[in-house]
Amino acid sequence: MLGRTANDIFWMFRYLERAENTARLLDAGHRMALTRGRDAASAEWKSVVSTLGLRASYEAVRGDYSGAHVCDFVLRSKSNPESVLRMFECARVNARRCRSAITGEVWEAINEGWMTLRDLLARQVRESNLGTALSAIRRESTLARGATHGSMLRDEVYSFARAGTFVERADNTARILDIKYYVLLPSLSYVGTALDTGQWDNVLRSLSGERAYRWLNAGRMDARSIANFVILDARFPRSLAFCYAALRENLGVLARLHGHEGEANTLIRDAHQRLAGTNVETIFEQGLHEFLLGFIASNQGISDAIAREYRFVA
Incomplete structure (x- = not known):
């Protein structure tokens, strides 16, 4: 192609x-x-x-x-x-x-x-x-x-289409979660209040995840549970974990079709493994904002590597 x-x-x-x-x-x-x-x-x-x-x-x-x-x-x-x-x-x-x-x-x-x-x-x-x-x-x-x-057909065209979808979806999910933490909530004094709960509900609505989250968590609304759902729950199709599992799969298909793995495959494999090997407590200890900034930068790096690997020309 x-x-x-x-x-x-x-x-x-x-x-x-x-x-x-x-x-x-x-x-x-x-x-x-x-x-x-x-x-x-x-x-x-x-x-x-x-x-x-x-x-x-x-x-x-x-x-x-x-x-x-x-x-x-x-x-x-x-x-x-x-x-x-x-x-x-x-x-x-x-x-x-x-x-x-x-x-x-x-x-x-x-x-x-x-x-x-x-x-x-x-x-x-x-x-x-x-x-x-x-x-x-x-x-x-x-x-x-x-x-x-x-x-x-499930060929390289389809795999490029899916790769573009999940690179973009992962970026959007991370940005929505990050902006909640640093922009939507006006003060740390609001943490745990009805306003805080409403803002987290807003995050779930932004990602069409409100019903799924409430079904899985019996209506419990707290920052760690929601962050765990949006970042690490591979059952939710807009979570970072789901996006990276799908992106890794489609880049793997492209590698097999082209006969070799490149930089993009290495980056997504490492990023997916880091995501699978962490938990929400570790993320909050590191700092949710810092984790998400690192994820967004890594995601952009994967997108750039795909462009180099397959010689994108706009």
């Missing part, structure tokens, strides 16, 4: 995953903002923008953190090169460039998804319609992923 095609496939699915995770984060921020006063709601929206890494670009065009302004900027603003609409457009451009490598079903799902969101986000989304817009984003991403599962 040409490096350009591998790059297009890998990043197409990163864009789709990022768009879906952005919608989930906006939904969680909206839920929390509705339950709090104006100043606290503004802080919630600021945390959403910070989690997405868009604070500098947002503050360059907006002076306040109202829900309407944040949602418009994140979803559709032309001054935001990482808006959800732009991410779907990039996924579509990549899909069009490599149409011979994907099935007609995958192309149709991505193309129709982009057209749906283009029309839906042609005007500013009102707060009363925000839920409908966010559901549509999640649905279109899910349809593209379902078309991939249901129609594509």
